[in-house]
Amino acid sequence: MKTFFNDQHPLHHGRHEMFRGKLVPCVEVPSRADFVLQELRARGLGEVASAPEVDLAPIERVHARRYIDFLSTAWNEWVALDPANAELDALPSYWPIRTFRSDVLPASFPARMGLFSYDAGSPITSGTWPAARQGAACAVGAADHLLQGGRSAFVLTRPPGHHAGHDFFGGYCFVNNAAVAAQRLRDGGVARVAVLDIDYHHGNGTQAIFYERGDVFFASVHGDPHTEYPYYLGYADERGAGAGEGCNLNLPLPRGTGVARWREAMAIALQAIARFGADALVVSLGVDTFAGDPIAGFTLQSSDYLQVGDDLGATRLPTMFVFEGGYAVAEVGVNTVNVLEAFKQRAG
Ligand code: SP5
Ligand code: ZN
Numbered sequence: 001m002k003t004f005f006n007d008q009h010p011l012h013h014g015r016h017e018m019f020r021g022k023l024v025p026c027v028e029v030p031s032r033a034d035f036v037l038q039e040l041r042a043r044g045l046g047e048v049a050s051a052p053e054v055d056l057a058p059i060e061r062v063h064a065r066r067y068i069d070f071l072s073t074a075w076n077e078w079v080a081l082d083p084a085n086a087e088l089d090a091l092p093s094y095w096p097i098r099t100f101r102s103d104v105l106p107a108s109f110p111a112r113m114g115l116f117s118y119d120a121g122s123p124i125t126s127g128t129w130p131a132a133r134q135g136a137a138c139a140v141g142a143a144d145h146l147l148q149g150g151r152s153a154f155v156l157t158r159p160p161g162h163h164a165g166h167d168f169f170g171g172y173c174f175v176n177n178a179a180v181a182a183q184r185l186r187d188g189g190v191a192r193v194a195v196l197d198i199d200y201h202h203g204n205g206t207q208a209i210f211y212e213r214g215d216v217f218f219a220s221v222h223g224d225p226h227t228e229y230p231y232y233l234g235y236a237d238e239r240g241a242g243a244g245e246g247c248n249l250n251l252p253l254p255r256g257t258g259v260a261r262w263r264e265a266m267a268i269a270l271q272a273i274a275r276f277g278a279d280a281l282v283v284s285l286g287v288d289t290f291a292g293d294p295i296a297g298f299t300l301q302s303s304d305y306l307q308v309g310d311d312l313g314a315t316r317l318p319t320m321f322v323f324e325g326g327y328a329v330a331e332v333g334v335n336t337v338n339v340l341e342a343f344k345q346r347a348g
Helices: 031-042 065-081 083-087 109-115 128-147 177-187 204-210 259-276 304-313 329-347
Strands: 002-005 016-019 022-025 152-156 193-197 216-223 248-253 280-285 319-323
Touching: 002 031, 002 128, 031 152, 031 329, 065 083, 065 109, 065 128, 128 152, 128 177, 128 319, 152 329, 177 193, 177 204, 177 216, 177 280, 177 319, 193 204, 193 259, 204 216, 204 248, 216 259, 248 259, 259 304, 304 329, 319 329
Parallel strands: 002 152, 152 319, 193 216, 193 280, 216 248, 280 319
Antiparallel strands: 016 022
């Protein structure tokens, strides 16, 4: 399996996130990706390549121009507010909910920061944009690998992407790598693409991007949003709209769910993807379903990820994996590579 590694990822290095009234150390840290890379190499999973830098066109297929403009200038604008800000992460303080306007782009940078975000847990740092942009380049590289006949690929990048929407960041995500890849596959001639999201948290950004589309199926197994982040999306009654009616499947599960029930849910998602008639599969691979994850609530064990990879390999679809969450840093490499290695063994 060919890995597209984002070697720019350490440029994104948040210091703090807002959590229940306090600034606390970020859980989404650079060492996450380094542990996965180390494990990939130790187990000889295959070639590790970096992606050629791409222009913004494939990102603009998914994200709004004014949002990309915001991301690419955000750090400089943050420091321009006050030179002392160079030592602080940028976090939003104001949000335009419901009866506020979102068509007006305020001149104030803090106002724009709120316009383009939905939480205060996703700091922008000096290197957030170059890291996120290069992550999208890796997603494009992996999609192109499938378009050229490759059977599988892995995008090893951070920051993650599945919470980022058409014009907003949140949930540690800025550019939606899985969505960029799915759209790239469509633009390259793949008629029907499925995105399967198995991160602990619902992939609200990916769902929203494709919600009214009949050409990209979105399925997600995740913690029940009644109690779990991102709270405001990911319920079972969200089934797609317009041309996308029936092309969205949410399988929320309660905190404490173990591997048996979790695998049953993934099997239901895979059946729906087969019925849809997908020609290629993008897996948003978060391993924050692990029992030891510090911010999640399922109880999968490291060995269970071998079974997950085997289940995915049985679909026989050209498949690309995109790294999302997983915050038990010491185990994140083993858990991720267990999925990939078992997939490879099953799929050949
Ligand atoms: C990609 C992904 O997995 N995003 C998850 C975003 C979850 N954000 C909300 C969780 C807040 C917990 N962080 C505070 C940790 C204090 N111990
Ligand atoms: Zn997650």
